[in-house]
Amino acid sequence: MRIFLCPTCENQVHFNNTQCVNCFSGLAYAPLEDEWAALGPDNLGAWNRECCTNREVIGCNWLREIGDQSGLCVSCLHTTKIPDMSDPTNTRQWARLERAKRRLFYGLFKFGLPLAREPDGIEGSLKFEFLGDEMRPDGKNERVVTGHASGCITINIEEADDAIREKNRTALGEPYRTLIGHFRHEVAHYYWDKLVVSEDLKNACRATFGDERQDYGDALKAHYANGPRQDWQQSYVSAYACAHPWEDFAETWAHYLHMVGGLETAYAYGINPKPTRVGAQHLVQLDNPYHVSDLEKLIEHWIPLTVAMNAMNRAMGLRDYYPFVWTPVISNKLKFIHDLIEAQ
């Protein structure tokens, strides 16, 4: 993400701020323009556009689009189900999920990826449901499963609880589990449906990730029963990617978004580590990592950044920033994602 400045005083503004910490102007972000507006005393009037109604409820700091009738910003508009708000814990968790979702949308807009939202009930439009487990009358727990189906992304709100997410991460033996990671993974399934439509693309996708026509339910069951194949690290970015070609596609897609978003942020802060190979020189920063035709260039810049960031985290006793290893097979999969997004 790039660095934002307060339109009133030019102090740095962070993506989730609703107010400037220096001049105390109320602030709102216009996502499609990628600009900040200072609000008038009544929190209205920025460019004659109103703030998202969810500003008061969950601290959403985005402006509504011109002509909007819903009262919501373009991100909140895509959320069609929220948890029971009579419980303040649910409200906090929903707020965290929307924060991560706005960061997802920021990246999607930068890539110029289509974000269709048709009226409710139409199969295939992008929707988000943030739901919690519920106790049934028979005393059994109705479990909400995080996942994607026909353009609807469901996230169990417990994932917004750090302690629970960490417990889930350890139980599943994952090196990385975050809200933005969930969003970048799940939205990949939506874009698979939307973008991998021609027979040529489907065949190229099969040649890269495997045949997605194998039964999804059976494949997942087998994955959880037997674990990933022994040599998964050679060809998959994560153990879960082995579960089914759709999951491999989604995991690789998420990593592509991590990489480009990470590079944009590093450049904004002037972080440009030297490649670790002998005699290497600093690389010249890429103008706009969201639109680079040569994937090799992105990878060439990303690898030294992850090495440096891992070292920084270890210096603070934290887990690795980027606990993944790439191989030529994985780079080839990234190439498919890169070309698919570039074509948009």
Ligand SMILES: [Zn+2]
């Ligand atoms: Zn300011």
Ligand SMILES: [Zn+2]
């Ligand atoms: Zn909003």
Ligand SMILES: [Zn+2]
């Ligand atoms: Zn998935």
